[in-house]
Each structure stands twice: as structure tokens, then as C-alpha cells.
Amino acid sequence: MNGERNLHSRYLIQALLLLLALASPACGYGKSVEDLVGSFSIEKTVKIGSSSECFSSADAPADPLAPPQSGAIGPLADDQQPGLAGLTLEPQEISAALPQTVNLTAHLIDDQGIWAARADFSGPAGQQASGLFSAQKLTSGDGKDGIYTAQVSLPPGNETDEWHLQSLIIVDREGNRRVLAEQDLLSLDLPAVIRIV
Numbered sequence: 001m002n003g004e005r006n007l008h009s010r011y012l013i014q015a016l017l018l019l020l021a022l023a024s025p026a027c028g029y030g031k032s033v034e035d036l037v038g039s040f041s042i043e044k045t046v047k048i049g050s051s052s053e054c055f056s057s058a059d060a061p062a063d064p065l066a067p068p069q070s071g072a073i074g075p076l077a078d079d080q081q082p083g084l085a086g087l088t089l090e091p092q093e094i095s096a097a098l099p100q101t102v103n104l105t106a107h108l109i110d111d112q113g114i115w116a117a118r119a120d121f122s123g124p125a126g127q128q129a130s131g132l133f134s135a136q137k138l139t140s141g142d143g144k145d146g147i148y149t150a151q152v153s154l155p156p157g158n159e160t161d162e163w164h165l166q167s168l169i170i171v172d173r174e175g176n177r178r179v180l181a182e183q184d185l186l187s188l189d190l191p192a193v194i195r196i197v
Helices: 002-023 182-187
Strands: 083-090 100-109 114-122 128-134 138-142 145-154 162-172 177-181 193-196
Touching (some): 083 162, 083 177, 100 114
Antiparallel strands (some): 114 128, 114 162, 138 145
16 A cells, blocks of 8 residues: 555656646756856837837838937937038029929938938928938938038929928938028028029
8 A cells, every 4th residue: 555655656756746837937057158248238129019010011112311219228329410501402493484403412420320311302382392312312421521412303383483491301311310501501501492494
């Protein structure tokens, strides 16, 4: 009878150990080849099912002024707006009879680097036209201090009037934006008007 009790106790202990092993998560221990020395942080992003990112269409066009977010926070995060050091519009007079392409050149600066910029024009009859300065259109310098080009196609019209640079939006790699209106550009002695002759 003692032998049966010992056997029964063994089975009970094994069953209990098996249940404990199945109920606890698997763990592993080991040592890295590298030793971690110094201060570091790890960031983990969890996307919740109700997030708009989960339901956005992959077919929707991406905003060219929206950089991928770095998520940098804290005292070392970049919160400075990018800057404009120069702007040219060529030609500044166009023919009303023909479609015309205007070449834009901007000298853009930022400590973390420029992501993109967009120049938005409005025409005499309410028409809209935009030119995009992207990293691919960097002609000299680098992302932190460079010369970018863009082109704007303006449609022909019957009127002699003006196209106005309503806004110049500059975005850095951290998503910081600077929006310069027409009056801001004119106060910096930069061109903001294209005349139709």
C-alpha cells in the first residue's frame, strides 16, 4: 500500500509540475557577446486597432510634406523650424497667351535636414499651382544647407494680371514646419509675384 501511495504521489507531483510549466511563460537567459555600456533607451510603438493608421488605404497618396516620424522626445528633440535663406523665381514675367513653366530656386537650411518644401501660387481667376522642392531636387550643398529647385506650370489665360506666391511651406526631417505667406516673403525682399503680360 505504501508503494501504491508513493507511485500515486509521484504522478500527482509530475502532473502538478507539468501544469506549472504550461501555465508559466517560456523564459530564456543568456549573455550577449557585446556588453552594453553607457546610457541608452529603447522605444516601442504599439498601434491600437482604433488608430486611423490601421484603417487608412494603401492606395491613398502620401503627403509629400509628411516625413516619417522619428519619435524623438525630450531635451535633445529638434523643435526648431527650418529656414529660408534665399528664393528666386525665373521668369518673373510670363506671356498670357502660352502655358509657361516658372523655375523656382530656394536656399533652405535646418540643423536636422530639410525633408521637403512646397510653393503654392494662386492665379488671377482663382487657379492654383504648386511646386515641390524635394530631396531629389537638391542641386548643391546638403540637406542641412542646400539649394533646391522646383518648377511650376502656369496655364495660359486671357488676362494680364499676376500670380501670387500665397505660401511657402518648409518641412524638416522631424516634421517641424515653417509657413511663409506672401507678405513674409516680400518683407524679406524675396520675390512673391509673377506678372502676366
